[in-house]
Amino acid sequence: MAAPQGPPALVPPPPPAPAAPAPPSAWQQAMNNAYTSPIPVTKTHIGHALTSEWTKIKSVRSTMWTLGIFLVLVIGIGLLVAAQTEPRDYVDVPFTIPAFFGLVLGQICLITLGVLVTSSEYGTGMIRTTFTASPQRHRVLAAKFLIFFAIAFVFSAVSIFLVGSATESMNSGPEAADIAWTGTVFKGALYVSLLGVLALAAGSMLRHSAGAITAMLGVVLVPAILPAFLMISESTKALGEKMMDYNAPNSLAKIFAIDSETGGNGTSQLWLLIVVTAVAVAGAFALLEKRDV
Template identity: 35%
Template sequence: MTTTTAPTTAITITPARVLRSEWHKLRTVRSTWITLLASAALLLGVGILMGATYTSDGGDSDVDTVVLTLYGSQLGVIALAVLGILVTAGEYATGMIRATLTAVPRRLPVLWAKATVYTATVFTISLLTALLTFLTAQIFLSDTDQAASLTDDGVLTAVAGNAAGVTLLGLIALGLGAALRSVPGAIGAFVGGVLIVPQILGMLPYEAMDTVVKYFPTQAAAALGSATPLQDAASPGAALLALLLWATAALAVPALLLEHRDV
């Protein structure tokens, strides 16, 4: 008697398939939409509040219009950072990372796919929300000294810079989550290392420290989101380069760990 074996077709793991897999995981997890909606609601809600309560004689006329209307991004970025951490450290918490790395044994494509999908999603949502917030706030500011339009010099660039800044901060958080493999640990590292440490360093009585702090992530992100140059801040080009370097470093660490450490 002859036994026949059905032919098996090997599935080739391509970058496109890894990207699709990571996009499927991101969009089907409820926490993704909770954190994205929380970030958008904070940005829009604070923007409307700032616009509705602003008066020309209130002492804030020297505040940049984009900074004023998008002030809520300072709160929203925390939600985006939590999302970035959940994208990576969340898989270690559930144990799903073992199945993911078994399917993609080269490992590094998983990290790059997670970073790519996160960046594209968060930047798109952040940019659309920032545009909506700015335009909505301007309804209330139209008769004040903060009236502006997207066609004014530097405004659209600053709105896009705000979205880029919060996205890159979230990408740093994603890298921390992948490196520490712990959701609470990565959240603590982000809040302490990215948000609090620069504030402490800025209070030290050393002139050189002021120069260094300008290029820390949160300070660089603030420089990107202003239509007019901020005092004692890096230029937008230098701020963007600094943020890109921080994000690259945050991803380089888990990339090395993935190559040399067991799951």
């Protein structure tokens, strides 16, 4: 008799065949075929803005003309004045005094260049391209200030030093006292350079070349003329005397020890200009972010 058989064993079905991969979409194909630049991508910093501003300021004709006229005025007038002096004229004054007469006129060149560094871009509309390439506006303005100040200070210091060296070689002798004059090179160059920085801040705030230049000429010339009228009245005489001491021409005169009778070496006038320039620069940065271009 045959033994009873159990239920048949269950056999698992074969695994399904793997599905064919879906063809890549058009977007994936575009991403796979995207162009990869061989130029390394680096994070932007202030050095890039400095390079850009240096390229711009050395490429425009206004820089060449204003700095060229500045050198002609300071060095040319300085040497002409030095040629008319004698060793006894430098008994109690430094040899850089002839440079003062050129700086009184040359400072107008630095003021004009300072305004044009920023206002010319607003006038032509190129400031939009600049801020598109560098959206961080404060970095662009900081680079303008640094580049302009470096150029103005170097040109001013070199021109004053050349005049002082030439004057010393023409008038050296036992009648001329050995008065240190290198300090006037630094302070004189710093003063006129700060005037240019103040003009740059004015150009950034006003955004108009003619208006900013006119405003800066008023800052330089009005304090030199107004004291003559203020000192007529006793009530405004003190104000007129103070304004006379701190206007730009008299400040330079004190730095170069021309007005030795009243004393002082121009340090307080220099500090006042530093404070005024710092306030103007802060105002330029504040307005830069609040206004559209």
